[in-house]
Amino acid sequence: MTLVLISDVVPMKQRAKFQGISAAVFGLSSAIGPVLGGVLTDSLGWRWIFWINLPFGAVSLVTVAMLLRLPKVHGSLQQKLYRIDYAGITLMGACTTFLLLAINYGGNEYTWDSPFVISCFWASLVCFIGFLYVEHHKAIEPVIPLRLFRNRWVVAVCLGNFMVAWVMFSQMLYLPLLFQVVYGDSPTVSGEKLVPMMGGLVVFAIIGGILLTRYGHPSRFMTVGALILTIGTVLTSLFDQNTGLAREYGSMIVVGAGLGLNIAPSTIAVQAKVAQQDVAVATAVSSFFRLFGAAFGIAVFGTIHQNVLGNKLSTILPPGLLSGAKADIDNISLLPLQLRTEVINAYVESIQLNVRILIGVAALCTLFIAATVGWDRSLGKRN
Numbered sequence: 001m002t003l004v005l006i007s008d009v010v011p012m013k014q015r016a017k018f019q020g021i022s023a024a025v026f027g028l029s030s031a032i033g034p035v036l037g038g039v040l041t042d043s044l045g046w047r048w049i050f051w052i053n054l055p056f057g058a059v060s061l062v063t064v065a066m067l068l069r070l071p072k073v074h075g076s077l078q079q080k081l082y083r084i085d086y087a088g089i090t091l092m093g094a095c096t097t098f099l100l101l102a103i104n105y106g107g108n109e110y111t112w113d114s115p116f117v118i119s120c121f122w123a124s125l126v127c128f129i130g131f132l133y134v135e136h137h138k139a140i141e142p143v144i145p146l147r148l149f150r151n152r153w154v155v156a157v158c159l160g161n162f163m164v165a166w167v168m169f170s171q172m173l174y175l176p177l178l179f180q181v182v183y184g185d186s187p188t189v190s191g192e193k194l195v196p197m198m199g200g201l202v203v204f205a206i207i208g209g210i211l212l213t214r215y216g217h218p219s220r221f222m223t224v225g226a227l228i229l230t231i232g233t234v235l236t237s238l239f240d241q242n243t244g245l246a247r248e249y250g251s252m253i254v255v256g257a258g259l260g261l262n263i264a265p266s267t268i269a270v271q272a273k274v275a276q277q278d279v280a281v282a283t284a285v286s287s288f289f290r291l292f293g294a295a296f297g298i299a300v301f302g303t304i305h306q307n308v309l310g311n312k313l314s315t316i317l318p319p320g321l322l323s324g325a326k327a328d329i330d331n332i333s334l335l336p337l338q339l340r341t342e343v344i345n346a347y348v349e350s351i352q353l354n355v356r357i358l359i360g361v362a363a364l365c366t367l368f369i370a371a372t373v374g375w376d377r378s379l380g381k382r383n
Contacts, residue, residue, distance in 0.1 A: 005068075023205035023263040028198065035195065038176075038188035085139040091131035092143065096292060098124035103299040107307040144285050145278070153273035154282060156372040157266045160222060161290040163365035164262055166297030167233060167358045171197070171255065173298055174305065174351055175236065181332060181347045182241050196249040200256020201263075208261045218265035218272075219373040225265070226369055229258030230362035237355040240348050258362075269373070297361075301354050308353055312346035 006018050040048040102120035106112045135142040148154045176190035185193070208221055232255030239248065267283060274282045317339065332343055 018209075021206065021209065023209070023260065024202040026201075026205075026263070028202050033191075035188065035191040038186065038191035041187040083141045085134070085141060085143040087134045088131060088139050088143040091127045091134060095124050095127035095131055096295070098127060100295060100299050103296075103303050107303055144288070145281060148274065148278065148282055148285060151273060152372050153269055154285070156219075156222075156369055157270040157286050158289040160226065160262070160365055160369050161266055161286050162293035162296075163361050163368075164226065164229065164259065164266075165290045165293035166300075167229060167362045167365075168255075168259055169294035170297045170301040170354070170358055171233070171236060174301060174354065175239075175252075178239060178348065178351050182344055193248065194252070197252035197256040197259075200253040201260040202256075204257040204260030205264055206260075209264050212265055212268065218269040219369070221261050221265035222269065222373075223366065223370045225258045225260070225262030226362060226366040227258070228261060229255060230359060230366055232256075232258050233355060233359045233362050237352055237359060239355075240352070241344065297358075301358075304354050304357070305350050309346060309350040312350065313343065316342045316346060 002022055006022065036052070037049045040046075040052060098120045102117050102124065105120075106117045110116045132146070135144060135146050149158075172194060176185075176187070176194065179185040179190040179193050180187065208225070212218055212221055232251060232253075235247075235251035235254060239251070267286065270282050270286050271279050317335075332340055335343060
């Protein structure tokens with residue numbers, strides 16, 4: 001919603017700076033979040049990670065209600081409710097839910113060929129086909145108008161957002177796991193170690209916004225940002241038991257720089273390349289793909305990690321110790337030294353494999369953006 005409001009009240013020539021500030025705020029909150037989450041986990045328990053959101057949500061709700069003044073939309077309440085795409089929202093929600101359930105449980109709670117996992121995949125496909133039919137033939141105001149995807153900029157931004165979020169949130173979730181297992185860091189310290197990544201995002205989001213305002217060409221920033229993200233992911237894939245603190249921080253700053261240069265320009269590009277009446281929905285659709293990419297990436301990363309780690313640990317630990325080592329990393333410190341070393345190696349190899357997959361995702365993102373809109377000259381400063 002914030003991105004849509006910026007597009008309504010800020011002229012296009014100045015919008016990049018505000019989008020950069022918005023991305024910087026996002027990065028800052030992402031830096032504070034893991035640290036605060038670690039402190040809450042260490043002191044009050046993991047459930048407070050969720051409870052802490054309630055007061056912030058309440059303050060935001062009151063602030064928006066008091067300060068936000070939106071233009072009045074014509075029509076009665078009944079007419080407005082009638083235009084909502086209930087079927088499309090339900091089908092898209094069901095499609096993503098079934099898909100994530102299948103990925104999360106496949107190979108963990110159930111085998112990949114189990115009736116539950118196969119049923120979830122089929123249910124996701126059926127819901128997706130139903131969603132396409134509703135959006136194309138039935139919806140008065142589709143939640144995702146399919147005509148938008150005739151625009152190559154919308155396709156580039158949406159799929160680019162999906163892949164960038166996949167890489168970003170997977171690293172944010174599993175690098176702290178690596179720090180806790182390999183170095184014995186507490187949740188608080190492992191969260192603090194993400195600050196360089198988010199700091200790089202904040203700084204380069206602001207720099208990118210300023211440069212984009214001056215020179216234009218958001219597609220070039222998107223391409224360069226994705227390339228830098230790929231390089232940073234290559235560097236984080238090399239983390240192991242012997243990696244020093246300076247190398248860790250330097251690598252994560254590179255990742256953050258790539259993210260910062262990519263996030264704000266992608267929003268500017270999609271807003272500039274659609275008709276004015278489609279700006280709000282195109283912005284929302286691109287944000288949806290970013291959120292879905294985050295959820296999908298975390299689910300895939302978690303599934304691969306659990307499957308690979310489980311196979312490795314089953315050859316190291318007896319059954320009585322296996323479940324404990326997988327369920328709670330604190331149990332690793334209780335193992336004999338020889339077993340503990342082998343278990344830590346198994347964790348490192350599993351996470352490194354996943355990060356190598358992220359390298360492929362980031363590289364594919366770079367190539368895709370470059371091939372579709374990478375050096376397009378139509379959004380220069382004069383335009």
